Amino acid sequence: MPANLPPQYNKLEQEYRLEKDPKKRLALLERMLAEIPKHKGTSHMVGELKHKISKLKSQIEAPQQHGASRQSSLDHIPREGAGQFALVGPPNSGKSSIVGAVTRAAVEIAEWPFATRKPVPGMAQWENVHLQLVDLPPIAEEHLEPFVLNIIRTADVAVLVISLGDDDLLSEYEYVLKRLHQAKIRLRGLVDPDPGIHSALEIPTILAVTGIDLPDAATRLMLLQDVVGDRLPIWPVSSPQNRGIKDLLGACFESLGLMRAYTKTPGHPADMDDPVLLPHGATVADAARSIHKEFAEKLQFAKIWGKHTFDGQRVMADHVVEDGDILEFHM
Ligand SMILES: Nc1nc2c(ncn2[C@@H]2O[C@H](COP(=O)(O)OP(=O)(O)OP(=O)(O)O)[C@@H](O)[C@H]2O)c(=O)[nH]1
Ligand SMILES: [Mg+2]
The missing domain is CATH 3.40.50.300 (P-loop containing nucleotide triphosphate hydrolases)
Structure with a gap:
């Protein structure tokens, strides 16, 4: 596809080629970017202009760091x-x-x-x-x-x-x-x-x-x-x-390979809007730890509601949690 550049763009490009001052060169590049028609035929040129602008900007902003590896x-x-x-x-x-x-x-x-x-x-x-x-x-x-x-x-x-x-x-x-x-x-x-x-x-x-x-x-x-x-x-x-x-x-x-478990406090329903995200294979202790370190340390047992347990079944810290389980921690 032909680029069909407007005359004002070609004029700016000529000025750019003759200009030596980096800040003025940058201003000219930015005007060229504004003037260039944006379509498939110019995408290559738009890309090049953007590349030149970002290179020149980094040279102007950090001249003392030449050669050093910088992380933006x-x-x-x-x-x-x-x-x-x-x-x-x-x-x-x-x-x-x-x-x-x-x-x-x-x-x-x-x-x-x-x-x-x-x-x-x-x-x-x-x-x-x-x-x-x-x-x-x-x-x-x-x-x-x-x-x-x-x-x-x-x-x-x-x-x-x-x-x-x-x-x-x-x-x-x-x-x-x-x-x-x-x-x-x-x-x-x-x-x-x-x-x-x-x-x-x-x-x-x-x-x-x-x-x-x-x-x-x-x-x-x-x-x-x-x-x-x-x-x-x-x-x-x-x-x-x-x-x-x-x-x-x-x-x-x-x-992400994560499953969702939910927690509840005794006498209250579980908060189904706020899952605890755990890797597959995680245990009740892992679930407690993901909420608070102390929870895991003080945990005596948990009650669990899930697909493969009786409602409210007592389980110990090493019990493996399944997707969708509801846990009630007891310390
Ligand atoms: N019909 C249709 N047009 C879409 C769809 N997705 C994006 N577009 C159009 O495609 C054009 C490009 O969409 P963008 O989302 O800007 O594409 P991009 O990948 O972010 O583009 P860059 O920022 O250049 O990398 C726009 O005109 C969108 O409206 C789609 O599912 N169907
Ligand atoms: Mg985009």
Whole structure:
């Protein structure tokens, strides 16, 4: 697709080439970014402009730290809720739309690529659990913010988002996997372990496709399905129609490998809105400890209500808790 640049853009570019002062160069780049028409034909140039802007900004802001390894505050999002989910994918694949549909986060949703420039966390609720989704800028050949990789590395789960509205979905899917592989990040299930890379970090992965409401979505989904095979389930979503997102969030919670137990005090019903999240195989002592260290130390026994116990059955600290159990601790 031709870029069709307006004359004022070309003029700014000429000025930029001649300018030596870094601050003036930065101002010119920012004006170029504002002037450039945003569509598929210019996405490569938009990416390059953004890359130049962020590089120049960091040079201007921290000239004394040349060569030193710096960590920006964008590299880490403090974890909240049951787990942190990084939205990963090519430009324009619908990552921000998913986060916008289920959280109150102020995400940038746009028809053009590279709309998201910073990580944006938001809390989503699935049943009685809170999940932290982190919207990220895209992974693209034209440009990749380094903090994107750092956030993926420390997230609990990566949600790879591919758009069924995209003609190039297969090559973009492959590119994302390849770029992460170069950064020694392996998406679990989608990429086989590479004996040549021992230090690769494997991150649990959920694969979502957006745009199931679009024409040709079914054909494109089959193409992707052929490539993915039965390695991972594909979660189909339409953000504008709010279809499939609840199931996607359910899969997100499932991927954490956690179960939900509930606590009650004698004579009162359990608080079913506030589960205690425990790894599978956790015991009554683990459940008590997750509430308060002292609870576990002083625990004599617990009464339990669940699928495989008598109502109010007495159990000891080493009893293994099951999903949905209600516990009443006795000290
Ligand atoms: N029809 C349809 N359009 C969608 C869907 N999801 C996203 N879009 C549209 O696709 C465009 C891109 O959506 P974004 O959510 O901004 O995509 P992104 O992956 O965050 O893009 P970047 O920030 O560039 O990485 C917007 O115009 C959305 O309205 C979907 O499920 N169906
Ligand atoms: Mg976005």
